[in-house]
Amino acid sequence: MSSLRAVKGMNDVLPEDIGRWRRVERAFWDTVARYGYGEVRTPIVEPTELFVRGIGEVTDIVEKEMYTFVDKGEHSLTMRPEGTASAVRAYLQHSVGARSPVTKWAYLGPMFRRERPARGRYRQFWQAGVEVFGDPGPFVDAEMIDMIVGLLAELGVEDLEVLVNCLGTGDTRARYLEALVAYLTPRASELSADSQRRLTTNPLRVLDSKAPQDQAVVAEAPEILAYLADEDRGHFDLLQETLTALGTPFRVEARLVRGLDYYDRTLFEIRGRGGELGAQNTLCGGGRYDGLVEQLGGSATPGIGFAMGLERIMLAMSGDDAPPAPDAFVVVTSPEQRTDAATLLKALRGAGIAADADLRGGSTKSQFRRADKSGAAVAIVIGPDEAKAGTAQVKDLRRGEQREVARAEVAAEVRRIGEAE
Numbered sequence: 001m002s003s004l005r006a007v008k009g010m011n012d013v014l015p016e017d018i019g020r021w022r023r024v025e026r027a028f029w030d031t032v033a034r035y036g037y038g039e040v041r042t043p044i045v046e047p048t049e050l051f052v053r054g055i056g057e058v059t060d061i062v063e064k065e066m067y068t069f070v071d072k073g074e075h076s077l078t079m080r081p082e083g084t085a086s087a088v089r090a091y092l093q094h095s096v097g098a099r100s101p102v103t104k105w106a107y108l109g110p111m112f113r114r115e116r117p118a119r120g121r122y123r124q125f126w127q128a129g130v131e132v133f134g135d136p137g138p139f140v141d142a143e144m145i146d147m148i149v150g151l152l153a154e155l156g157v158e159d160l161e162v163l164v165n166c167l168g169t170g171d172t173r174a175r176y177l178e179a180l181v182a183y184l185t186p187r188a189s190e191l192s193a194d195s196q197r198r199l200t201t202n203p204l205r206v207l208d209s210k211a212p213q214d215q216a217v218v219a220e221a222p223e224i225l226a227y228l229a230d231e232d233r234g235h236f237d238l239l240q241e242t243l244t245a246l247g248t249p250f251r252v253e254a255r256l257v258r259g260l261d262y263y264d265r266t267l268f269e270i271r272g273r274g275g276e277l278g279a280q281n282t283l284c285g286g287g288r289y290d291g292l293v294e295q296l297g298g299s300a301t302p303g304i305g306f307a308m309g310l311e312r313i314m315l316a317m318s319g320d321d322a323p324p325a326p327d328a329f330v331v332v333t334s335p336e337q338r339t340d341a342a343t344l345l346k347a348l349r350g351a352g353i354a355a356d357a358d359l360r361g362g363s364t365k366s367q368f369r370r371a372d373k374s375g376a377a378v379a380i381v382i383g384p385d386e387a388k389a390g391t392a393q394v395k396d397l398r399r400g401e402q403r404e405v406a407r408a409e410v411a412a413e414v415r416r417i418g419e420a421e
């Protein structure tokens with residue numbers, strides 16, 4: 001049995017580490033609720049076709065990284081590598097657009113990509129993200145970026161770099177692609193095999209190649225911002241103005257493209273510089289996907305979203321997160337009192353108090369050691385005398401004070417001590 005281990009790149013989270021996870025999750029849900037997002041939960045497995053059509057056939061995710069299997073010899077299914085395609089599918093399947101002109105969804109859950117595992121890069125990782133359908137921006141774009149920066153600051157992730165770009169729409173893109181291909185074609189022999197192939201199938205993907213020889217060529221490539229049509233330019237200018245008005249520092253990065261095909265117009269990425277982050281320092285990525293809903297079978301509907309990787313955020317976060325401790329620990333001075341303890345524990349928990357005990361039959365001293373280790377602020381001691389009198393000794397473990405109170409008063413006394421902390 002000892003050789004059974006979790007799948008490479010997939011991690012367990014143990015109770016001693018859960019405090020930090022809970023803090024991130026709570027901050028995320030509190031923040032998005034204030035901005036008007038409702039939670040959406042979609043299946044972890046979807047038809048493979050959704051991601052092929054949504055993310056794009058010639059992308060690293062679809063070509064190399066998906067966990068795909070055939071379900072009982074019938075359907076090709078894939079473990080979701082990201083959240084946007086599923087959200088669009090659900091939005092269309094439930095005709096959400098017909099019910100309200102603007103829809104704001106948030107999600108949090110595990111995603112799966114067969115990447116090479118490293119610090120901050122896993123094969124199962126957690127993303128929290130949002131999607132807005134029906135609003136063409138750019139104010140919602142700026143608000144979203146500002147919201148994420150605020151959330152990260154609240155979590156103690158402060159040394160940030162916000163990069164923004166505009167990928168344009170149809171016309172802009174066509175003119176830019178022509179220029180990009182004209183630049184790359186004579187240099188094709190310097191590119192990696194993947195990029196040589198993508199030069200004909202999906203030239204934009206050459207720009208986000210991680211291969212060093214590609215990056216050298218890309219560094220001199222034409223920039224999309226020089227090709228923006230007037231409407232795209234106006235959108236991008238207004239985005240920058242609004243970000244400035246909101247007080248969010250950013251930098252325009254004209255070669256930012258990110259690895260998914262559905263993006264157009266606004267594109268952004270937030271990188272961290274502090275904490276234990278190593279090379280995997282992209283905390284969050286997002287952008288506009290005004291063509292995706294239509295491409296997946298709906299009517300033309302603008303959309304924008306982002307996703308952040310929870311593990312990376314936690315690597316960049318500051319502050320301690322002690323695992324949650326019980327409010328009270330029940331100690332029995334003789335083994336005969338254990339049934340009595342069981343009923344007292346039930347009553348305390350029923351009254352909303354987190355209570356624990358060690359009823360294996362050990363000495364009073366060893367039970368007190370467990371009480372201390374648990375981090376509980378209060379010990380509740382019961383023995384034959386207390387059972388007869390219908391009372392319990394309630395001991396404030398921080399101050400060492402002890403009081404005997406009636407059983408009906410125990411919960412209130414535990415609360416009083418907890419509040420005095």
Ligand code: AMP
Nearest residue numbers: 120121122125282283284285307308309
């Ligand atoms: P993407 O969906 O590729 O735009 O990624 C959005 C964010 O998810 C990234 O900025 C990371 O924080 C996180 N992320 C993406 N891939 C991984 C991975 N393999 N392991 C851990 N986090 C990831």
